[in-house]
Amino acid sequence: MVGVAPALGRIAKRAVLQGGGGLSQSPQTAPVIRTDKEGYLAGEVTAISGEGFSPFERVMLRVSHIDGTVEAGMGHDAWFVDADANGAFRASWSVNIHDTAGADLKLEAAGSSGLSAQTAFARTGRLALDRSSGAGSKARVTGAGFNSNELVTIKLDGSEHQSISALSDANGNISAELSLTSGNVEAGAFSIQAASKDSAMVLSLNCSPSGCTDADFLADFFVVRHQSIGGQPLIRDVPADKELTQMGRYVDATDYNIFMSWDGTDQWTGKNTGDACALFDTNNDANGNIDFAVCGQIINSKDGTKIFQTTASPFAFTCDNTLGNRCGTPVPYSTAALVHANIRSGTLRNVDNRADGSTPANTGNLITKTDPWTNPPYIPGGWNAPYDATLRMAIKRTFLPANARLVNLCSYPSAGSGANNNPFVCIGPTGGNGFLEIKKVVTGQYSDTPTFTFKMEGPTTKDNLLASSLSGWTTGGISLPVGTYSATEYNIPTGWGFTGASCPLATSNGGTLPATVSGIVVDIGTSTTCTFSNTANPGTLIVKIVVVNDNGGSKHATDFTFQVGADTAVAVLQDGANVLAG
Numbered sequence: 215m216v217g218v219a220p221a222l223g224r225i226a227k228r229a230v231l232q233g234g235g236g237l238s239q240s241p242q243t244a245p246v247i248r249t250d251k252e253g254y255l256a257g258e259v260t261a262i263s264g265e266g267f268s269p270f271e272r273v274m275l276r277v278s279h280i281d282g283t284v285e286a287g288m289g290h291d292a293w294f295v296d297a298d299a300n301g302a303f304r305a306s307w308s309v310n311i312h313d314t315a316g317a318d319l320k321l322e323a324a325g326s327s328g329l330s331a332q333t334a335f336a337r338t339g340r341l342a343l344d345r346s347s348g349a350g351s352k353a354r355v356t357g358a359g360f361n362s363n364e365l366v367t368i369k370l371d372g373s374e375h376q377s378i379s380a381l382s383d384a385n386g387n388i389s390a391e392l393s394l395t396s397g398n399v400e401a402g403a404f405s406i407q408a409a410s411k412d413s414a415m416v417l418s419l420n421c422s423p424s425g426c427t428d429a430d431f432l433a434d435f436f437v438v439r440h441q442s443i444g445g446q447p448l449i450r451d452v453p454a455d456k457e458l459t460q461m462g463r464y465v466d467a468t469d470y471n472i473f474m475s476w477d478g479t480d481q482w483t484g485k486n487t488g489d490a491c492a493l494f495d496t497n498n499d500a501n502g503n504i505d506f507a508v509c510g511q512i513i514n515s516k517d518g519t520k521i522f523q524t525t526a527s528p529f530a531f532t533c534d535n536t537l538g539n540r541c542g543t544p545v546p547y548s549t550a551a552l553v554h555a556n557i558r559s560g561t562l563r564n565v566d567n568r569a570d571g572s573t574p575a576n577t578g579n580l581i582t583k584t585d586p587w588t589n590p591p592y593i594p595g596g597w598n599a600p601y602d603a604t605l606r607m608a609i610k611r612t613f614l615p616a617n618a619r620l621v622n623l624c625s626y627p628s629a630g631s632g633a634n635n636n637p638f639v640c641i642g643p644t645g646g647n648g649f650l651e652i653k654k655v656v657t658g659q660y661s662d663t664p665t666f667t668f669k670m671e672g673p674t675t676k677d678n679l680l681a682s683s684l685s686g687w688t689t690g691g692i693s694l695p696v697g698t699y700s701a702t703e704y705n706i707p708t709g710w711g712f713t714g715a716s717c718p719l720a721t722s723n724g725g726t727l728p729a730t731v732s733g734i735v736v737d738i739g740t741s742t743t744c745t746f747s748n749t750a751n752p753g754t755l756i757v758k759i760v761v762v763n764d765n766g767g768s769k770h771a772t773d774f775t776f777q778v779g780a781d782t783a784v785a786v787l788q789d790g791a792n793v794l795a796g
Contacts, residue, residue: 544632619739
């Protein structure tokens, strides 16, 4: 198996603390401050948003380590922003690659009115593995997010005897070969740890006894599934479909990563190609017209059991900003050689394996078990699995036009012509789109069994959106026209209580029914994740006691106690006027 599996470092659990001083005019909501994620690579932009402050007040922001440490020259100096008429603001920050005082960080906001709030986030890293099958083989371990020029210790299953050291480069990246031995590696169950002293990063990568699956390699991506396959309005699998099923993206310090997936590729006949383009808007215009496109092209083997990338793929084009579902008047963006140098494209598990047969190192297969549908028989993989295909791309951020936002993914007759034809299928509707996802947090006994139902309402309505253990406790990213939305959980399963919901820049719900969060702003190309929490309500056991004094006894019901297991004994209460009933 050749793979690249992502792993995150330590992430501090997000907490929001708030307070206030004496004010003659109070905002409608308590002040809060948020970051758009819980963890960031060094150098990655941390998007900050605040709300609930006084209109137009001056707000001081400062990022320190969780213990209050602030090293000079590491970006811990305070800076100021101005709240708008609604008491909200936005700002940004990034972890310095030379910071050495710890991975857990605290963001504080203090308004001139006396209102304040804080939240926690963490510096993170990524760890990946590229290995061939067979025990005793060499595997290449790569990582990102460390300090520049620091020593990183890499261990297999925590063993001091199976460890190596790697020196990070100027960008905080590491690359080293690790020997994988027999035993648990052959079974697919093993772990790799990478630890550094200066940046305090501790990363781990784990494979289960069944091995690392294709789904494991989607963990970092914000995933959007196709929402109207075969003309069906609901998110569902369609037998015999041979088109796009989903797209995903994540952005790190150096690359804009995307993937595109097709269904039922063994149904392709002859030497048919799959041609798809990721469509970008760069000027944030209201209609979301396309200014830039990155396209990929795949082709099947004669028997349909293998899918390869063509040697010409990928392609990049500038567009004339006149169309919302394709690239108008496409013009090649730079030379083919520079496009290939700046856009790595290949297998889901290893983007550096082009899977085009051009060299012995590029002989991968794009077939993946990534069909997102879980319709009957309710197992991941959907119809005709595993004959799905996924092409992954890592686009250098310095190569993308400024302010580029991914707004859609569509398939076309030919990717090489620049996506200037009417599309066959698009993941989202045409026009200015953003994406909204609902993640579910469940606690309590049997928390792997329920299914929760949601709807999103605004300029359009998306209903009957399901989240369960089968879906990874998420609705997936839902493509929505630009506007303001509400998200509601309804038909909550019997025995479950709603304990709260939150969305960035929207007023949180602390557990009050209806289980709705309103004021969710969806902008062009943005990805918003809301979290809804539910807890299993404890059950109630009622024990009825009837005392029968038929042999001269005189006991009443209240003379008895009842005990479950090792719990404290409970006194029996009299049931009504009958002293013999409890």
